[in-house]
Every structure is written in structure tokens, then in C-alpha cells.
Amino acid sequence: MKILGLETSCDETAAAVVIDGSKVLANALASSLPLHALTGGIIPEVAAREQAKTIIPVIKEVLRSSKALGAEATKNGAQVEQLNPNIDAIAVVFGPGLIGSLLVGVETAKALAYVWNKPIVPVNHLIGHLYATWLNNSSPPKFPLIALLVSGGHTELLLVSDHGKYKHLGGTKDDAAGEAFDKISRLIGLGYPGGPAIERSSVSGDSQKFNLPRPLSNSPGYDFSFSGLKTAAVNLVGKLTLSGRSLTTQEVADLSASYQEATIDVLVTKTVKAARSFQAKNVVLGGGVAANKHLRERMSASFNGTVFYSEPAFSVDNGAMIASAACFNYKPIPWRKIKADPAILF
Numbered sequence: 001m002k003i004l005g006l007e008t009s010c011d012e013t014a015a016a017v018v019i020d021g022s023k024v025l026a027n028a029l030a031s032s033l034p035l036h037a038l039t040g041g042i043i044p045e046v047a048a049r050e051q052a053k054t055i056i057p058v059i060k061e062v063l064r065s066s067k068a069l070g071a072e073a074t075k076n077g078a079q080v081e082q083l084n085p086n087i088d089a090i091a092v093v094f095g096p097g098l099i100g101s102l103l104v105g106v107e108t109a110k111a112l113a114y115v116w117n118k119p120i121v122p123v124n125h126l127i128g129h130l131y132a133t134w135l136n137n138s139s140p141p142k143f144p145l146i147a148l149l150v151s152g153g154h155t156e157l158l159l160v161s162d163h164g165k166y167k168h169l170g171g172t173k174d175d176a177a178g179e180a181f182d183k184i185s186r187l188i189g190l191g192y193p194g195g196p197a198i199e200r201s202s203v204s205g206d207s208q209k210f211n212l213p214r215p216l217s218n219s220p221g222y223d224f225s226f227s228g229l230k231t232a233a234v235n236l237v238g239k240l241t242l243s244g245r246s247l248t249t250q251e252v253a254d255l256s257a258s259y260q261e262a263t264i265d266v267l268v269t270k271t272v273k274a275a276r277s278f279q280a281k282n283v284v285l286g287g288g289v290a291a292n293k294h295l296r297e298r299m300s301a302s303f304n305g306t307v308f309y310s311e312p313a314f315s316v317d318n319g320a321m322i323a324s325a326a327c328f329n330y331k332p333i334p335w336r337k338i339k340a341d342p343a344i345l346f
């Protein structure tokens with residue numbers, strides 16, 4: 001089955017064509033990240049306007065490069081592109097995410113499904129991140145598995161016992177891990193997006209230099225909380241700069257390494273605890289924060305089994321993971337019934 005996947009839940013405009021949920025024929029995205037770097041974070045209206053401009057070019061790009069628009073027709077002597085592409089279905093993210101951004105993808109998908117007369121499959125963005133590990137992978141994860149989906153908006157633990165069988169074990173009570181990375185990064189002058197900047201800076205830092213809290217680490221259950229950790233880091237920076245001086249480069253690196261270590265400690269402790277309790281065969285890391293190499297290494301060293309994470313191109317928001325999720329959970333619904341839902345969880 002060949003599916004066109006669309007993802008516009010946050011700042012990216014992404015599309016891909018994927019066969020049988022795994023083989024990626026084409027994957028493209030337009031990111032408005034440079035615009036958000038200027039303001040130190042995403043302004044939803046700016047993101048949605050960029051997506052409205054880029055969605056059709058991005059879709060055309062993947063249809064052309066996957067040869068889904070390959071056969072050309074002749075009209076009045078002129079060559080025109082085939083109008084109805086050679087795909088079986090359209091998959092689109094309906095939530096969670098920013099409402100303006102979601103609407104661009106959802107309404108475009110509905111219009112195309114109507115014009116092309118194709119089935120349309122709505123996909124949950126977070127479930128999409130889970131399926132990033134199925135892409136271009138001939139030995140995908142085995143069930144039951146524990147998925148840690150950790151991004152700018154979410155920090156969620158899921159027990160997945162089969163395709164379509166998800167149990168939400170817990171999530172963040174306040175800030176998402178990525179969101180807290182972004183805030184601390186801005187505070188210590190590393191800019192946006194914060195996660196990759198903190199990861200780079202931490203390489204020359206000492207993760208034991210500052211003792212930061214590990215909130216809810218040993219509490220029962222599977223919820224997370226990052227606002228206390230964030231406040232502790234804010235207070236520490238306040239103390240270090242009390243005399244009006246700026247942080248030194250070494251202090252920034254030490255703060256980065258200590259903050260990253262505290263976040264990763266909590267993520268690894270809770271995930272491994274869940275994996276043991278539910279006798280998971282595998283752990284899957286998904287979402288933007290799963291791109292963090294230190295998180296990947298620590299999780300692999302702590303879990304007695306294989307930890308899956310996606311290729312870098314599929315760790316960020318992308319259309320291929322959406323096409324894959326739709327293939328393994330194939331439930332098309334009439335285009336009229338599809339609605340963007342910014343606050344949906346699972």
C-alpha cells in the first residue's frame with residue numbers, strides 16, 4: 001500500500017510517500033525554524049502562514065520524486081502532469097498540535113482526498129512518532145513495547161501491546177521535557193531550539209558540577225514533572241549571576257551538562273521501570289528529544305533489551321512516520337468527518 005503522509009502539527013510542513021509502512025520513497029519538509037529562532041520560540045500564527053505557503057510545493061515535491069506523478073498526459077499538444085497521483089491513500093495528522101497549523105494539513109488533505117477520490121486516514125501525531133522506528137527498518141520493534149514519546153509539547157509513556165493497542169501509562173504534569181530544554185537554553189543564552197543547543201554545549205561540560213533535582217523520579221506511577229527542575233535551574237543561574245556578571249562559557253557548558261543529565265535520569269528511570277513491570281521486549285524512543293545521543297546511550301545501557309530510535313531525519317516531525325502509522329492502523333474515514341483536534345492525547 002502506497003500512502004502520502006502529511007504532518008503540519010507544529011512548525012514543520014512535511015510530506016512523504018511510503019510503501020507498506022516502511023519503505024520511504026520520498027520525504028520532504030519545509031521548516032519555519034529560522035523565523036522562530038528570531039523570536040526565541042514558535043509564534044503559532046507565523047508557523048501556520050508559512051505552512052499555508054509551503055504545503056502544496058512540498059506535496060508536489062514528494063509526489064514527483066516518488067514518481068507518483070510519473071505518467072504524463074498530453075493535453076492539446078502540451079505535456080501536463082498526471083492529475084491523479086498513483087497513491088492508495090492520504091494520511092494526515094489531526095492532533096495534538098497548534099490549531100492553525102493542524103488546519104492547514106487537515107483541510108489540504110480533505111480537499112485532495114475529495115478531488116482525487118482517495119481514502120483518508122487521520123493520524124495522532126504522537127502515535128506517528130512511535131512509527132518512525134518502522135521506517136526503512138527490516139527488523140522493527142516487537143510487542144509488547146514501551147514507548148517514550150518526548151517532544152516540545154509532550155512527555156508520554158505508552159504500553160503498546162500490538163498495532164492499535166495503546167495504554168497511556170503517564171505523562172508530564174506540567175512542562176514537556178523539550179519545552180523545558182528550550183526555556184533553559186534561552187535563559188543561558190544558547191537560543192532556540194534548546195535541546196540540540198544544550199546537547200552540543202554539554203559536550204565540554206561537567207554533568208556532576210551542579211546538583212539539580214530529579215522530580216518524581218522515585219514516585220509511584222509513570223508521570224513526569226519538569227517545572228521544578230526548570231525552576232531549580234533558573235534559581236541557580238540567578239545565584240551565579242547575582243553580582244550582575246554574565247555566565248562564563250564553562251559555566252554554560254556545566255549547566256547544560258548538569259541539566260541534561262537530570263532530565264535524562266528521570267526519563268530513563270521511569271521508562272526502564274515501566275519496561276520491567278510490563279515485561280516489554282523493546283523500548284521505543286520517539287519525538288524531537290529522542291534525537292539526543294546521550295538519552296539514547298543511557299537508555300540502551302539501562303534497559304535489558306533493544307532500544308529503538310529512528311534515523312535522524314525521522315526523529316523530527318515528518319510525513320513518513322504519519323504514512324507508516326496509517327498503514328499499520330488502516331482506518332479510513334469519510335473526509336467530511338475529519339476534524340483537527342489540537343488537545344487530543346490518545
Ligand code: KG4
Nearest residue numbers: 151152153178194195196288289291292317
Ligand atoms: O517532536 P518535535 O520535533 O516537535 C514537537 O512535536 O514538539 O520536538 C521538538 C523538541 C524541541 O523542544 C527541541 O528542543 C527538542 O525536541 N530537541 C531535542 C534535541 N533535538 C530536538 N532535545 C534534546 N536533545 C536534542 N538533540
Ligand code: ZN
Nearest residue numbers: 151287288317
Ligand atoms: Zn513531534
